[in-house]
Amino acid sequence: MPLVNMKPLLRDAMENGYAVAAFNLVDYGSTKAMVKAAEELNAPVICQTSAKTIKFYSHKEIVSWVRTAAEDSPVPVVLHLDHCKDLEMIEACAKAGWTSIMIDASELPFEENLEMSKRVRDIADKYGVGMEAELGQIMGVEDDMVVAEEESVLTDPEDAQKFCDALDLSAFACAVGTAHGFYHGDPKVDFDRIEAINKLTKTPMALHGGTGLSDEVFRKAIERGAAKINISTNLKHVFVESFVKYHMENPKDFEPLRVIDAQYQACKLLFSSFIAKFGGENRAPAYLSKAA
Numbered sequence: 683m684p685l686v687n688m689k690p691l692l693r694d695a696m697e698n699g700y701a702v703a704a705f706n707l708v709d710y711g712s713t714k715a716m717v718k719a720a721e722e723l724n725a726p727v728i729c730q731t732s733a734k735t736i737k738f739y740s741h742k743e744i745v746s747w748v749r750t751a752a753e754d755s756p757v758p759v760v761l762h763l764d765h766c767k768d769l770e771m772i773e774a775c776a777k778a779g780w781t782s783i784m785i786d787a788s789e790l791p792f793e794e795n796l797e798m799s800k801r802v803r804d805i806a807d808k809y810g811v812g813m814e815a816e817l818g819q820i821m822g823v824e825d826d827m828v829v830a831e832e833e834s835v836l837t838d839p840e841d842a843q844k845f846c847d848a849l850d851l852s853a854f855a856c857a858v859g860t861a862h863g864f865y866h867g868d869p870k871v872d873f874d875r876i877e878a879i880n881k882l883t884k885t886p887m888a889l890h891g892g893t894g895l896s897d898e899v900f901r902k903a904i905e906r907g908a909a910k911i912n913i914s915t916n917l918k919h920v921f922v923e924s925f926v927k928y929h930m931e932n933p934k935d936f937e938p939l940r941v942i943d944a945q946y947q948a949c950k951l952l953f954s955s956f957i958a959k960f961g962g963e964n965r966a967p968a969y970l971s972k973a974a
């Protein structure tokens with residue numbers, strides 16, 4: 683089916699107590715693996731792209747991969763732009779076929795962040811796509827931006843309400859104690875804050891930094907309003923390690939298709955496990971009947 687807007691998808695997730703998995707694609711194989719994993723579980727999925735990945739390839743290449751993978755699939759697929767600070771790139775994505783865009787102006791003071799995010803609201807409206815924006819600073823490394831633990835600012839629930847009321851977001855990214863990259867020590871996720879923010883904003887929450895969180899953390903976050911959960915670091919590792927592992931185990935096999943198939947299967951397995959863990963299984967028909 684054609685790519686879908688993120689908004690109704692995440693509303694359904696929030697209202698029904700599950701989360702849609704969002705994976706950062708790195709090439710066509712990983713894109714196809716996420717759509718196939720969703721299809722096998724009859725679940726919706728979000729294929730997302732970092733600004734770095736778009737610069738490495740091009741808008742045209744990425745849109746063609748995701749559309750090709752989604753076209754013959756019966757499950758809803760979103761193409762989302764993750765953390766972007768560049769309005770030109772955001773508009774170029776919406777124009778090229780992304781069905782959701784994210785503005786990350788979270789390093790700016792509240793009013794400036796809101797101002798910048800409102801400009802992206804206009805872009806999202808112009809192209810009829812979903813939108814995510816961020817308030818508070820999530821620690822860790824995202825693309826080439828580093829936020830140290832002591833610099834990270836947890837999101838204030840009342841500010842979150844003002845922010846969300848002004849923006850009508852499909853997904854709200856906020857800092858609740860999770861981090862981009864791998865965790866050093868136990869993550870301190872602030873569940874009360876997730877609950878308070880969701881109660882005031884009534885907006886599906888995007889939980890960033892999903893790699894390395896326990897099943898219990900996921901469950902508690904989803905119960906409190908996390909409706910989109912991002913997994914990136916985990917995929918990077920499986921993508922590289924599965925390729926290397928195949929070669930180490932089969933040092934004389936230089937058939938590229940067998941090597942990339944091993945990588946594809948490993949990625950698909952990773953995606954399936956997260957989709958199932960977040961409760962996405964068999965959620966595609968519910969979304970589709972509402973959208974019809």
Ligand SMILES: [Zn+2]
Nearest residue numbers: 765824890891
């Ligand atoms: Zn993030």
